[in-house]
Amino acid sequence: MTYQAPVADIAFALRHVADLDSLQQEGLYPEATPDVAAAVLEEAGRFASERIAPLNRDGDRVGARLEGHGVVTAPGWREAYRDWSAAGWNGLAAPASFGGQGLPLLLNAACLEMWNAASMAFGLGPLLTMGAVEALGSHGSPALRAAYLGKLVSGEWxxxxxxxxxxxxxxxxxxxxxxxxxxxxxxxxxxxxxxxxxxxxxxxxxxxxxxxxxxxxxxxxxxxxxxxxxxxxxxxxxxxxxxxxxxxxxxxxxxxxxxxxxxxxxxxxxxxxxxxxxxxxxxxGLACMFTMMNNARLAVGLQGVAIAERAYQQALAYARERRQGRSAGWREGGMSPIIDHPDVRRMLMEMRAKTVAARGLCYQLAEALDRSRRSEDPARREDAQNLAALLTPVAKAFATDIGNEVASLGIQVHGGTGFIEETGAAQHFRDARIAAIYEGTNGIQAIDLVTRKVPLGDGRVMAGFIAGLRNSLEPMAGTPRFAGLAPLLLQPVDALERATAFVLAALRDRPADALAGAAPYLRLCAVAAGGVVLAREAMAAAAIDPHDPAHRRRIDTLHFHATQIAPPAAALATGIMRDHADAGLETVF
Amino acid sequence: MTYQAPVADIAFALRHVADLDSLQQEGLYPEATPDVAAAVLEEAGRFASERIAPLNRDGDRVGARLEGHGVVTAPGWREAYRDWSAAGWNGLAAPASFGGQGLPLLLNAACLEMWNAASMAFGLGPLLTMGAVEALGSHGSPALRAAYLGKLVSGEWxxxxxxxxxxxxxxxxxxxxxxxxxxxxxxxxxxxxxxxxxxxxxxxxxxxxxxxxxxxxxxxxxxxxxxxxxxxxxxxxxxxxxxxxxxxxxxxxxxxxxxxxxxxxxxxxxxxxxxxxxxxxxxxGLACMFTMMNNARLAVGLQGVAIAERAYQQALAYARERRQGRSAGWREGGMSPIIDHPDVRRMLMEMRAKTVAARGLCYQLAEALDRSRRSEDPARREDAQNLAALLTPVAKAFATDIGNEVASLGIQVHGGTGFIEETGAAQHFRDARIAAIYEGTNGIQAIDLVTRKVPLGDGRVMAGFIAGLRNSLEPMAGTPRFAGLAPLLLQPVDALERATAFVLAALRDRPADALAGAAPYLRLCAVAAGGVVLAREAMAAAAIDPHDPAHRRRIDTLHFHATQIAPPAAALATGIMRDHADAGLETVF
Missing domain, CATH: 2.40.110.20 (Butyryl-CoA Dehydrogenase, subunit A; domain 2)
Incomplete structure (x- = not known):
């Protein structure tokens, strides 16, 4: 099973979850017209599916090898990288003054997802180069920039x-x-x-x-x-x-x-x-590194989205083809495809709901980074900076956590076949595991969120974020199709508000209590915001055509999240709002 | 990091979560005296730690290889198996009439946990042999039994x-x-x-x-x-x-x-x-296989416990030794051990709470199987059979699910080092993954629970089980130390009761709605029952000596479960009690 870049889903999220169109219309990225964006996605999808995805298996089996003191990459990687950089993909979001194309990070985020879904090990290399461009472009001397930056932007080095x-x-x-x-x-x-x-x-x-x-x-x-x-x-x-x-x-x-x-x-x-x-x-030096940290963390979050999408596609294809047992509604002869079994549908829907929510959070972060760079109004730039600061740990940790969860479900959908390496599901599971660790472990992300981001502006940034979530859900209450879901989606938002008050109070005089709940606090925040991502998609889908299968799927995904994922996440607040001793964390191990 | 059999923790669970003593005192297993049990655990722990655990790495690296049409096991495995079977371990719970030692399955369950923690790949072989003993012993002709059973019981074949x-x-x-x-x-x-x-x-x-x-x-x-x-x-x-x-x-x-x-x-x-x-x-033939199914599913559940325990020990040792940053309370020079960081403590505590709960559920299942075989009173035998039937899918699926979760946390505690194969944490993560799949996938377990076990006796078996959970928690309300935790522990029990009513009603005329919630229903049931497991441990620990570190750890583990694990699990009921269309599961994928 290879990878088909989900260009339509990605384009839908770029338009309805983030707002790529307005980045162009507001003049921040005038060259990012809908036509350009569509062409970029189409071409990136083709390159990812046709040129990179076939490299993934040999990358795993043969791997990179050390010969003498030189590393040799897996068969086909050199040629693919040469053509990839020659096509200009490396500099997509680099400033034109450095030789890049100056397109939004948001559009680049969509491409990064595709490169990494096609092969996470392949897609990882350019992430580092993009980080180096960032650091050198912002802090390098003119001489250093002249000597190195162009080559890095083009991907020649x-x-x-x-x-x-x-x-x-x-x-x-x-x-x-x-x-x-x-x-x-x-x-x-x-x-x-x-x-x-x-x-x-x-x-x-x-x-x-x-x-x-x-x-x-x-x-x-x-x-x-x-x-x-x-x-x-x-x-x-x-x-x-x-x-x-x-x-x-x-x-x-x-x-x-x-x-x-x-x-x-x-x-x-x-x-x-x-x-x-x-x-x-x-x-x-550390300050220089921090300037590129947000981008790098977004990129690793996109790896989580990417591997989740890849695992989902593979599990879906298998579930359609594999036949076992007879589902309740099966009227034909023989066995039904396992996708007809409710438990398998649940697994697929969980994979989908988590993947789409994580994608949306990463894209919203990318848009915030774009606005933080180019908004003309200083107040709006600061708002965007704050939003990016807040979303960075949330998007990185949530997307990479669900990358692991979705890849594990991908194995489970395959049953015994999933445990066999040749199937490929196991590779996704193995590959996904690093993303929750590198570029700041997800524990570090949670600590960053709680100790540095929640207190931003004395808590006003987080309060504004929560108010924004509420505002986004408001139209649902008046829509018969969605009115029943609104209270379920508000559960984690309300819980986040309570937990935030607890965290802010705890930070003042008992930081261990805030730190003890950092990981579930981040998860709660991500599920609350992820619900809004899915609500945006579902509302847009319903407005376009609720009977079209792709749009119906978006509406159904929201149903799954609201009924299955939101309530348990809301209940995490109970555990967050405890002192660490009461949570048993002062124990003698 | 090798494996130290947690003999004291196991013995504590055998006594205070299950009731090994009463199996002996009631005359069901008169030979299973406390002295015999203690000697068995001690010797098994020694063999597991000293002889089997060292095989685990080569089992992974070299693996079993096919040479011609014959399989060659990894270095040292033949000798270890020879000595293991010569010591009589294979027939520990086999009836004396077959040449076994006729000890309780409960005691054997503790040993199975240790063999599999030492090396899951090694421990797996004897599980199959024990299954064959079961099938042949129950259904084989006298001639077949005479020819094969003794050799299988001894482990010679x-x-x-x-x-x-x-x-x-x-x-x-x-x-x-x-x-x-x-x-x-x-x-x-x-x-x-x-x-x-x-x-x-x-x-x-x-x-x-x-x-x-x-x-x-x-x-x-x-x-x-x-x-x-x-x-x-x-x-x-x-x-x-x-x-x-x-x-x-x-x-x-x-x-x-x-x-x-x-x-x-x-x-x-x-x-x-x-x-x-x-x-x-x-x-x-299938009926014959079903007679051994309960035991085999218990055994696989124990593999989940085993790998979780192994991963926990390794993560704990690393967290004590590895130093990074300075925790809030750190007063010495240099960096603090990472076990001082609240987020790391949270991960370790989650690993521990899940492992101990799963162990307890597996042991309770083993005891039920013992009583279903030997209780003299037919009514008690039937009760035990029903309890075993109910607990089998719960223990198998929960223990193997948490095996995956705990092994993944084990990697996370290690940070980047956990992703390196030589560390060993990754092997546990890879090994653990199969247990949720084989011997009936965990989806099959959930379906079995919902469609066959919940309806037992028109729902009276499940109602009795829930009443039992409530009874077990009752003493807490009157104890100052635990009174605050009782309502948290009752949340999933109450939720389970509501969800059970929904499932029973749905089974009558809309089975897809019951099946759609089968997986979270099983999880809810396991967390409700797992809370009682931990409550039993904590109450016994408090009665003995709440200041002893091992006992304090048991009390703290209950705190963690009650505040962090129980509330989100209780909230799963919202998702279970929805029709499958409302959960988005009728979507067109």
């Missing part, structure tokens, strides 16, 4: 992010890699980094590493970290890759999933020191 | 269950393997079976296959299936393995997990037909 060290994962303040100043203004970098995604590979003739390290006089902790650009090959006078820099891949991890993506142990300065160039100011 | 065919998985009525009668009273079997666990291996000199097939005159569907015993080697006049039978392993599956357990495609009758012997009556 790829970028990496070198943060993690064995003792410094979630806590980057603990990192030990060091940098020494040289008289020529460059630096020499020494240290070992682990878990470096696409740290080495054969897709491009050069690789641009962004590396966090400490200068000798650096303050301790996170305020003493600087960011350096360390190319794999130093450039000659014409800016072409020339001499090998003192950086190498010393090993590849043997991972549960995304085998096609090389996860490298990188050694900097094994000999004379790796030549590096400062990005931004000394000791301000 | 292992057994298999050959049910599944490509077109016949959950729906066994569709199977096509055929049997022909021969004049000597034997049969010849022809057909292909897939997904046959331990279908071939080198652990024992003979393998006893139990095979479902159709006779030529058989009625269609499930009422035309017969059960045959087909040995790998036919026996000579002295009953020793002699000539190879016409059955072979044609291939091994490449699976997501349990690589150490060979999953075989078995070909019967490739040449002259595999010699088989009828077990039970012609066309009554």
């Amino acid at each position: 790829m970028g990496t992010m070198n943060l993690t060290e064995p003792q410094a994962g979630s806590d980057l303040g603990a990192l030990r890699s060091r940098a020494e100043r040289r008289d020529d203004g460059s630096y020499r970098i020494f240290g070992q980094k682990i878990f470096i995604t696409y740290g080495d590979h054969d897709l491009t003739p050069n690789i641009v590493h962004l590396v966090l390290a400490r200068l000798p006089n650096a303050p301790a902790g996170t305020r003493g970290i600087s960011l350096f650009l360390v190319p794999k090959y130093l450039l000659d006078a014409e800016g072409r890759p020339d001499r090998r820099n003192d950086v190498l891949c010393a090993g590849l991890e043997h991972k549960l999933g995304i085998h096609g993506s090389p996860t490298c142990t990188m050694v900097f300065g094994d000999k004379e020191g790796a030549v590096g160039y400062l990005v931004g100011e000394e000791h301000r | 292992m057994g298999t269950m050959n049910l599944t065919e490509p077109q016949a998985g959950s729906d066994l009525g569709a199977l096509r393997s055929r049997a022909e009668r021969r004049d000597d009273g034997s049969y010849r079997i022809f057909g292909q079976k897939i997904f046959i666990t331990y279908g071939d291996h080198d652990l024992t000199p003979n393998i006893v296959h139990l095979v479902l097939a159709r006779l030529p005159n058989a009625p269609a569907g499930t009422r035309g299936i017969s059960l045959f015993l087909v040995p790998k080697y036919l026996l000579d006049a002295e009953g020793r393995p002699d000539r190879r039978n016409d059955v072979l392993c044609a291939g091994l599956e490449h699976k997501l997990g349990i690589h150490g357990s060979p999953t075989c495609t078995m070909v019967f009758g490739d040449k002259e037909g595999a010699v088989g012997y009828l077990v039970g009556e012609e066309h009554r």
Whole structure:
């Protein structure tokens, strides 16, 4: 079972959940006309389905291999990447001034979903490059930008992010890699980094590493970290890759999933020191990293959506074809397709409802990021910034959590066949698992939401968000078709409001109580907002044609969410609004 | 990180959640004295931790391999199995008349948990043998029993269950393997079976296959299936393995997990037909299989508990050792162990609460099976049979679902390290995934609960079960320590009562509505009953010594379940008590 890019569903979400049209109409992205958007989605869908999806199995089976100190990617990956970057996909949302196409992040988000659904291990590489573009574009010196940015935007060279060290994962303040100043203004970098995604590979003739390290006089902790650009090959006078820099891949991890993506142990300065160039100011490296964090977290959230969509498509195809037993309504001879069994329909509907909700949240985040960059009115820009700040941890954690849940359901729909690797459902399950961990574990996301985002503007940002959810649901009460669902959808919104008051109060004098409920608080928030995503889709569908199958499916998906997913999520408030000792969390393990 | 059998926790559950002591005191299992039980647990724990646990990694990495038509198990497995069976573990709960030790299934359940926690792929083999003992002991002719039963009870030979065919998985009525009668009273079997666990291996000199097939005159569907015993080697006049039978392993599956357990495609009758012997009556094979179903489902449920316990131990050890960041209460220098972070504590507590609840439900099922076999009073025997019937799908599905959930949390606690295969957390996640599928998928379990178990005695069995849950919680209301938790624990019990009334009414004239909610109904039932399991542990712990760390942990685990797990589960009732169309399940996918 291969992947068919769900272009119609994606376009529907871009229009009715986010608002791509108004980004163009308001003049923020004048070039993102409906025609351009449609053409982009169509072409991206075709490339994803036809060129990338077929790579996914070999990426898993053969994987990336280390030969000597060079990583060789799986069969066909080089050619696919060459054609993908040649088609300009890498720079879709990069500013035109950097050589990009300057299209909205929102449109790029839809494309990222498709690349990653086709192959998460393949789609991951460009995410890192896009992050490097972001960091270098915002903080790099003119000389550095001139030398590297164009190549990164085009995708001719790829970028990496070198943060993690064995003792410094979630806590980057603990990192030990060091940098020494040289008289020529460059630096020499020494240290070992682990878990470096696409740290080495054969897709491009050069690789641009962004590396966090400490200068000798650096303050301790996170305020003493600087960011350096360390190319794999130093450039000659014409800016072409020339001499090998003192950086190498010393090993590849043997991972549960995304085998096609090389996860490298990188050694900097094994000999004379790796030549590096400062990005931004000394000791301000973490701030530079934070500028790209929102985008990267959105991108990883989209990986969750992507793998969920892929798993859903595969389970749906299997459920239509596989016959076992006779369902109650089966009138033909022989066995019914298992999609006729209510329990299988439930699993498929849960997969669909979670996938569509997560997609909508990610797209809303992308739109907020677009508006935070381009809105002319400072107040609207700030609102968009705040919304993006709030949605970032919610979208990242929820979408990657449901990526795991949906991929697991995908196996379950297949029964025993799902446990056999050749079926492919198991690969999605294995691949999905990392997205809840990297780019800030989902626990870190929940802590970010509770301790930094909920208190924004003394709680006014969150209060405004909740009011927005309520407003969006208001039209339902007056619509006979949806009036019965409105109270169910309001349950998590009301619960979120109560839980938010608890969290804000707890943060003042008993932060452990707020932290203890961070994970369910994030889930509650996502389900409340996800309900609004599905309500937008269903209301738009009903207004267009409630009898058309695709539109009916959107209405039915809302029914499923409202009756099956919203009430248990609302009940999470009980657990959030407890002190941590009462929740048993002070126990002696 | 290896496995330390949690003998004290297991013994506590055997005494305070189930009631092993009274099985002995009432004379049902007079030989199961406290001393014997303690010695059994101690020895089993030692064997599991010291001999089996070290096999688990190579079982995964090397796996079982097919060489020619013979399966070779991973290094060390032959020796470990030899010593395990020589120690008498295989026949622990088999009747003394068959050469077993005649100890309670309840005690064996504790041992099964330990074998499977040490290595699920290793522990799985004996489960099949125990099933074969069950089927043959109940339905085999005296001659068959004389020839095969003793060897199976001792574990000198292992057994298999050959049910599944490509077109016949959950729906066994569709199977096509055929049997022909021969004049000597034997049969010849022809057909292909897939997904046959331990279908071939080198652990024992003979393998006893139990095979479902159709006779030529058989009625269609499930009422035309017969059960045959087909040995790998036919026996000579002295009953020793002699000539190879016409059955072979044609291939091994490449699976997501349990690589150490060979999953075989078995070909019967490739040449002259595999010699088989009828077990039970012609066309009554499925009834024979059903006699062993409860035990097998319990055993698979115990695999869920086992893998959850294993994953919990590993995550706990990592969380104690790994240091990142500084928790709020951290007063020492450097970083705090991550177990000090509330979100990590939450994950560990969720792992623990789910594991202990699932263990308790499985043990209660085992006790019910013991009482259904040996209670002298027919009314009590029937009560026990009914309880076992009810608990079987609940324990199997819940324990294996939480096996997946806990193993996934186990990865999450490890962060990026959890995604690396060498860590071992990923293996538990992969291994766990099959238990929700085999021995009846968890969807099949939910359907069994709703359509066959809830209606038992016109709903009186379920009503009695719910009343029992209420009774068990009653002492809490009067205890200051627990009074606040009682209403939270009653939420799912009340919800279960309402949902049960809905299901019973729906079954009468709109079964699809009952089936649509089967999965959440099962979950609700398990969480309601699991709360009582944890309440029993906590009340016993408080009565003994609430300040002892192990006892305090039991009390805290109840707090976690009551505040965090019970309320969302109770809210599942909203979704169950909807017609399937209103839940969106009539959609056009």
